[in-house]
Amino acid sequence: MKRLSPDTLAALPAEVARPLYDRESQEVGIVHFGIGAFHRAHQAWYTDAAMNAGDRDWMITGVSLRSAGVARQMNPQGGLYTVAEQSDDGMRARIVGSVRNVLVASEEPDAVIAAVAAPATRIVSLTVTEKGYCRNPVGSLDFDLAHSLSFYYFVTQGLLARAKAGLPGVTLLSCDNLAENGAILERLMRQYLARHEPDLVDWFDRNCTCPATMIDRIVPATTDEDRAAVAAALGGPEDEACQDEACQDEACVVTEPFSQWVIEDRFASPRPRWEAVGAQIVSEVAPYETAKLRMLNGAHSLLAYCGLRAGHEYVHEAIADPALRSLAEQLMRNEAAPTIATAPGQDLAAYADALIARFANPSLNHRLIQIAMDGSQKIPQRWLETLAHNEKHGRTCPAIREGLTAWIHHLQGHNGPVDDPLADKLSRAAKSADPMTALFGEGGLLTSSWRPQ
Template sequence: MCPDPNLNEANLKHLPSSIRRPTYDRSSVHTGIVHIGVGGFFRSHLAAYTDELLHQEDTASWGICGVGIRDDDARMAAAMSPQDGLYSLIVKHPNGLVESSVIGSMIEFVLGSNDPSTVIVKMASPETKIVSLTITEGGYNLSPATGDFDFDHPEVVHDLEHPDQPKSVFGYLTAALKMRRDAGSAPVTILSCDNIQHNGDLTRRMLLRFAQRQSPELATWISDQVTFPNSMVDRITPVTSEADIEYFRVQSGLLDRWPVTCEPFRQWVIEDRFANGRPAWEQVGAQFVADVAPYETMKLRLLNAGHSVLGILGALHGFDMINECIADDRFAAYLRSFFDQEATPTLDPVPGIDLVAYKDSLIERFGNPSIRDSVSRICLQSSSKLPVFLIPTIIDNLDKGRSIRLATLLIAAWCLYCDRQVDRNGNPLAITDDMKEPLHQAAMKTADDKRAFIQYSPVFGDLAQNEDFATTYETLVDDVYRSGDIVECMQRLLDDTVN
């Protein structure tokens, strides 16, 4: 019996043989990657790829320093510190098979919310060659209405006035890059791993906008020296539950305060543009390409948009889990119709990808009964997701005169979701969204003005000015409100498609 019940470096030897663990010497690994935004997805994806790579020879320079810059990151720091950065990755297969491993690639964790200088110095260190990001769609400070950097954000205002005590990710990056430039250090790569089309290009544009306001000379140096590869990332990673913590404790005899669960599928496509070297992630399954755009568009408009289709429609119907939606043939049929009729026509050919097989795999993945992925998680911050995942598909189809009704029904359903904030049975919806209140106010005006919701420009921009979209939306939002049953509305569209 292990006297210390905690997962940590000393207790790795107590793990049963069925649980894979680091066999490399973690004490010899040093930081080459600083990652901002340590959450479940990062730990199931970039950190897991890197852990596999560290088992190979001559890779010890690619350890990861996890970074938290927000007050609520203190929870992750508190969980990871006594565990020496170790955590369990629990992979759940559709057939019920569960595989567990302990990931050791995160060798340190630095919290900047109390002392930003610790993070800035770490990112500026000459041994740091990559700064990677998972800061969610909303973390890029992009105004959907203007498409520009939001200089009015309180954190940005603070950072421009207090550059040595930043709060925003762009304040931190700019401070660290200034320190690297002033020290004559080698350049660095900033690698976004968020679900945003052209995520590297967006990161570059937003950082340069901020840096230009702070120091035009520094912005020029960043533009010349720092690289921002685009990347496409994919692995469904639900929120950790108490049941997951208990599962690993029973299986291993050790307490992991914050395990990660995920599906077996994973994909990572990366542009090979790195300023100062990179890990050989291709040796463990990543794909380096010249142009990520076809892959990321495919993923955003099929997987991510598909998740939102199931999430919002499923929430209104009263489902709790995504796999419950797929188990309902009506939802599965609606999703597949959206894939085939509206999303796929907007895609360019994707080298090496059979789109029919890919869409088949998405249905299977969404329906994995072992992945308890909640509808509420998928609906989280929809105001940041839909402008990236769904609205570009609507715009492309409008431009080409193609169908937009299946996607537009989702917007109409989202209006009802934001307005009533209950499912069809009157149960309150768990809505977490930075724009929850203004969306609610806009949706509440629907009875008097059917276009009120889509006129909320921070989300929809000028989309309401397109008469084809607006009239289609008016018809569907009227149907949604009059019916009260989202499945009836879905079925009417499907029947019209068949006829």
Template structure:
């Protein structure tokens, strides 16, 4: 039987496998991270690991799962250690990460999570809870006060369930104890994510305690960030590779690409690791970088995911191997997204777009279209609809954006082009499926019905014929001709 990865087995790893070059046990917790999923472990935890290897102390991470115990159960026997598999053209490079000191499961013991967040040694609470984890309205960026988790946290604020609720209660306790507040570091794909999370947290605090809300608004830092690294779901093949390559079992490794980017607004009143020495960019204004990433990478990713899935492509690389899909995404980037961007000084926009195409085409990284298609109701406003609004305001065309939106509509019907079921994962999934079932496979009925979901499309787009008409036409083509033929038509400029 193969031994597990652990501190005890680290010395037995092959000498060419990078591993923590510091005393793991001597590090203290300095960061509590809410939402310890694969992305965090392949991105922020790696930057922290770099700085700890460089000699910075007491920035170890305590992870918190807000839902499932799976990550805790996998990492606890491994002393928090796990492997990052970097997959590129030169093969697979494994690296063992030691920056995660432990994992708590909030539903099992919210009090333990709050105690950790209140510890004066904790100076940063970071988050990757996905767009839906902020219990906000993606179309407006405001708190959804009727969200079930928010209703619970208003009724029982001392044992919160949501990420905003945990932040508010921990900040309340720190204030009561005379402890300076931690910095709230959002690492999710939200527009102006620092300000958005600040708005959500302050509003929840207002509903509980006006003085606390004023304290949070005045004294708590919410720096904006932009994060970028493609992290597919872990597979059995990843685990098998580690067993063979490292000679140990790893219950929960992560697989990723060589590229990694982190742009951070430099606002940390109580200190931070020197992330810039690990390759992060510390800036005064994140929004231009964020817009480039959300609209070019994420907007293209979602468009490829829905259309690719409908066309029968399992991964993004498979989708990009079809020349029509590759032309479509290049046209989306160049003709519809680029005119809406304010490019940061010194940024190489052409080089960035070329790097995105290369990353999408990376066959070593099996990023499934189904995985990217999850939670579309939360993603569309940031990834495609903001671009559409700006294009329409400037009098520009939105043919490719409209096709991406229409592909999402076709996808959430829950039935693919061969009549098989689609496992649609979305917080509004049941509602969307009910709308689709009532409308049937009729674009003239389905498009207006889904456009009526105001949490996604707001009040303006459903009443804008320059938006609704191309979306309906694209959806009609997807029903009549299928994804591949529709993509070919739009990519070649002949229309849907």
């Protein structure tokens, strides 16, 4: 079976969309840390659309901090990959061309630093997940975790080279599910700089910015079945006798038709015209970010832990369970929505309706166990802030309380090994005589404004 590459691009079926620009003539303008499936289905997808619309010189150099897996998928394909949108109407495939190459930081650290320091680089973006920010329980930088293979080291060395060369600063763009992600990134970067390159702090403050963002698209982990379906869409039927007609894409991602990206208008230098292809550039991200974290992400975590406990495997199975759907509706409409100060025109009731429909998409096999990962990094902003706000106003949150009970059940090992940076400590706390206090009480593992009552 042939492999997707610049050489095979022209032979793809006419119905497969592809880049409309000359990729080789475009310079790299973005360095992205954490080039996983979500980035490929979201920020790189928007950037490809912006270049299709006429923007120039916004190619992306991706960086994998440790694993060479994505580099092995993408580099032999010249950075090309498929975004396959799945819905009841079937699959719609688009080849995205905005990624130039993928560097593996653990294997080629100097190349990563050089990419950040390159004169054409204007944006350094991140999807490193919540745990990638290396925060301790009180939210400050954990310097033991933020060692030489964290993004902090590479960004710092690249910025240092820029400052020495007299180059302008860059925009550092967090695209992770963190409340106030821009402010958190800025604060943690300053802490790292103050420890390791104190003379660079003032230059950083004067020349770099860290806008807040809100990102939203459901992107399940890609399966072998997904790759087979994409291969068929790119070249021919899945029948073994016709495999020579198919086109294998090892880097493809499967996602939903819906996508949203809200970005604070605070850039250090030029940027792609993402707003021309569907992104929202706004002065205040917080209302959108809070709604997404507390409603979408909050309901996702609820469905994950309660769904696994009920024996379900996928999100669409969990939301089809009447009891679980009722819990998700309760969380979104009655517990989360009243805590959100909306932006003009922001309709939370319609947002909840749309989320239920998206969760029910049977074409997306979004595994509950994938959402259940790293709960210690997610639950404070997805559930505990909602709990604290409601209890302050005399309201109860039975759905979130049920979710916490299901999370403790998960931490006790009932769904298999716990994938979390605090797994061992969480397991001990969950098996203690009073798990709620061990996890959330005074001196508990998770620090928040909410305390068990």
